[in-house]
Amino acid sequence: MKFYYRCTDCGAKYASDLIRYLCPRCESEQVSGEFQAGALETILDPEYLASLKKQPVISPADFLVYQLPNAAAYPVGDTPLVAPDNLRKRYGFPNLFLKNDGANPSGSLKDRASALVAAQALHYNEKTIVLASTGNAGSAMACAGAALGLKVILFVPATAPKAKLMQSVLYGATVIPIRGTYDDAFKLSIEYTQRFGGINRNTAYNPLTIEGKKTVSIEIFNQLGRNAPDVVFVPVGDGVIYAGVYKGFSDLLYAGLIEKMPQIVGVQSTGSNAIAQAFQSGNMLAIKKAATNADSISVASPANGRMAVKFMRAGNGWATEVSDAEISQAQVQLCKEAGVFVEPAAAAAWAGFLKDRERLKPSQKIVVLLTGLGFKDLGAVEKAVVIPEAVEPDLDAVINRRESGE
Numbered sequence: 419m420k421f422y423y424r425c426t427d428c429g430a431k432y433a434s435d436l437i438r439y440l441c442p443r444c445e446s447e448q449v450s451g452e453f454q455a456g457a458l459e460t461i462l463d464p465e466y467l468a469s470l471k472k473q474p475v476i477s478p479a480d481f482l483v484y485q486l487p488n489a490a491a492y493p494v495g496d497t498p499l500v501a502p503d504n505l506r507k508r509y510g511f512p513n514l515f516l517k518n519d520g521a522n523p524s525g526s527l528k529d530r531a532s533a534l535v536a537a538q539a540l541h542y543n544e545k546t547i548v549l550a551s552t553g554n555a556g557s558a559m560a561c562a563g564a565a566l567g568l569k570v571i572l573f574v575p576a577t578a579p580k581a582k583l584m585q586s587v588l589y590g591a592t593v594i595p596i597r598g599t600y601d602d603a604f605k606l607s608i609e610y611t612q613r614f615g616g617i618n619r620n621t622a623y624n625p626l627t628i629e630g631k632k633t634v635s636i637e638i639f640n641q642l643g644r645n646a647p648d649v650v651f652v653p654v655g656d657g658v659i660y661a662g663v664y665k666g667f668s669d670l671l672y673a674g675l676i677e678k679m680p681q682i683v684g685v686q687s688t689g690s691n692a693i694a695q696a697f698q699s700g701n702m703l704a705i706k707k708a709a710t711n712a713d714s715i716s717v718a719s720p721a722n723g724r725m726a727v728k729f730m731r732a733g734n735g736w737a738t739e740v741s742d743a744e745i746s747q748a749q750v751q752l753c754k755e756a757g758v759f760v761e762p763a764a765a766a767a768w769a770g771f772l773k774d775r776e777r778l779k780p781s782q783k784i785v786v787l788l789t790g791l792g793f794k795d796l797g798a799v800e801k802a803v804v805i806p807e808a809v810e811p812d813l814d815a816v817i818n819r820r821e822s823g824e
Contacts, residue, residue, distance in 0.1 A: 420463035421483050421576035423625055426725040427455050431555040434483070437542060439623050453692070453702040453723035453797055459665070467673040477642070478633035481669050483626070484537035492565040494533040495633055497521040499641040499701030499785075502756040509775060513783040515647070516768075517638060518758055520791030524554075524561035524585065524716075527634060527659060527789040532558040534630030535619045536566050545569055546616035550603035552713050553582030555627075559619055560589035571610065573603040578796040579713060599708075601719055621658045622722035628661045635666025638785055639676065646676040651774075653766040653789055654684040654693055654737070657726030663787065664729040675806045680785075682735040684726060685770030687742060690716045693723050694737035697730055711798055714763035714790060740769040748772060749792070750802050759792035 423432040425441035432438055444456030451738070460483060478495055479485060486492065500516040519527035537734055539547055546569045549559055556572040563570035572586055576595040584595050596603045604620060611618040621627050639646055646667055652660050663682055670676045686694045687710035696702050718793035720726070730737060740748075742762075749765035752758045760768075767786050778784060792799065809815040 419466055419483055419734060422461050423458040424461050426433060426457050426459050426728060432458065437538070437617060438625065439618065451704055453704065453719060455629075455724065457622045457722050457725050459725070460625050460629045462669060464672060467669060471592065471674040476636070476675070478636040479811075481632065481636055481666070482534060482537070483629065484534060484541050486533060486537045487540060492523060492529075492533055492536070492562050493603060494522055494529045495637060497637070498633075499638065500756065502758075504755040508755070510780050511775070511778070511782075511784055513580065513781070514800060515783070515785045516752075516756060517634065517726045517785055517787050518760075519787065519789050520581060520760055522558075524558045525566075525588075525791035525794055526554040526558055527631060527787070528555045528558040529561065530633050531555070531621070531627040531630035531658070531662075532562040532619070534626045535559070535560045535617065535624060536568060538626055539617045540566070540570055542617070544617050545708065546571065547619050547620040548573075548607050548611045548616045549609070550600065550607040551578075552575070552600050552716065553794065554580045554714050555584050555619070555621060556591065556593070557585035557589065557794075560591035562584040564589040571607075571616070573607040573610070574601055575600050579797060581794050581796065585794075600717060604721065605610070620721070621656050622661075622725070627742065628658050628665060628722065628725070631659055631662025632666030632669065634787065635663050636670065639667075639670055642783065644675070645783070646670065646678070647680045647785040649681045649683060649778060649784050651683045651685055651767040651770045651784070653712070653715050653763045653770075653787070654686050654726065655690065655717040655763070656720040657684075657693055657722035659787075659789060660684045660693075660726045661722055661729055664733055664735075679733045682730070682733055683770055683774065684730060684737045685766045686737065686739050687712050687715060687745065687766060688739045689742065690718070691739050692718065692720050693726050694739050696723055696727050697737040699741075702727070712745055712762035712766050713770045714761065738770045738774050740773055742764055744769040744773065746798075746802060749799065752788075753792070758788060760788045761792050761795045762798045763789040764788040764790045
């Protein structure tokens with residue numbers, strides 16, 4: 419498939435014959451304290467996109483620039499679109515859906531990006547992939563590495579949830595915990611690649627991380643009977659998932675498969691709200707410190723903030739902020755009323771829907787994107803759960819417990 423890269427900031431175009439990361443011109447003019455500049459958009463051949471309209475069936479793979487030689491070895495995608503009856507009735511939205519991407523191989527949407535970066539590595543006969551992560555991207559890339567025979571070197575903040583680190587170690591990745599933030603790990607991983615080689619999978623730094631995540635939009639389109647939703651709620655940290663969701667629907671639009679873009683809502687924690695602030699103010703400034711229990715969206719200087727804000731405005735979307743308390747409540751509600759257990763970052767999207775539902779129309783098709791499985795961070799729900807004390811193995815003891823209301 420023909421494609422090229424375009425800088426989201428200056429518009430410069432770059433051929434796809436080499437592995438590329440940021441726009442060198444914008445990277446060289448980076449201003450300290452501002453969002454990373456020079457992230458690249460992947461632009462597909464318009465004639466190819468137009469040809470897809472003639473196909474009776476389309477697949478997410480039809481929109482990807484590289485293919486895995488054996489996709490069944492790492493079967494990413496095809497995750498459930500849940501129709502939550504209880505929540506639909508409670509809030510009066512009969513066309514509400516939950517896209518549960520925790521059903522991916524490593525338990526998060528980030529398997530989508532890892533699959534495409536793995537395909538890129540195999541295309542270039544490169545056996546080592548390097549990245550930084552707070553957990554999900556690392557475990558996803560480690561999972562892909564195990565399935566596809568690639569070496570993965572992962573830099574993580576030492577404070578990342580233990581379950582996510584255990585995943586990566588079990589998958590066989592070389593895990594290097596850092597006494598610092600995600601931003602510190604990000605910088606160190608780039609330095610490592612520059613010195614020792616390998617493909618860098620860092621979010622937004624490698625443009626294919628955005629491109630891989632767009633497949634979730636193609637799936638939603640298919641699952642809705644070849645229709646786009648009206649509104650999509652997306653949890654936002656570094657802005658890559660937001661940009662990926664937008665890019666997927668944009669490709670569908672350019673292919674003539676949908677008539678208009680959905681509104682995409684970026685949901686951030688009030689303690690990690692750099693993109694929400696940038697959307698409101700127009701200033702692409704990092705915040706001093708990100709502090710939220712939703713570790714997967716805890717980012718002070720979002721690597722793809724500029725592109726996310728650009729797409730948010732172009733698509734008539736908006737940003738909303740929710741507190742950690744609202745995220746925790748949303749996480750518990752999804753469990754109890756929809757039977758879906760997600761991690762806090764994913765629950766942020768549901769909290770965003772609850773906060774913004776008065777500006778929506780009940781007739782609209784609403785999709786809430788749930789990006790990660792709850793078992794990845796059990797520590798986040800420990801305070802919300804009380805395990806009952808044991809009783810004697812006697813029915814009278816059970817009856818007494820029930821009658822006492824304990």
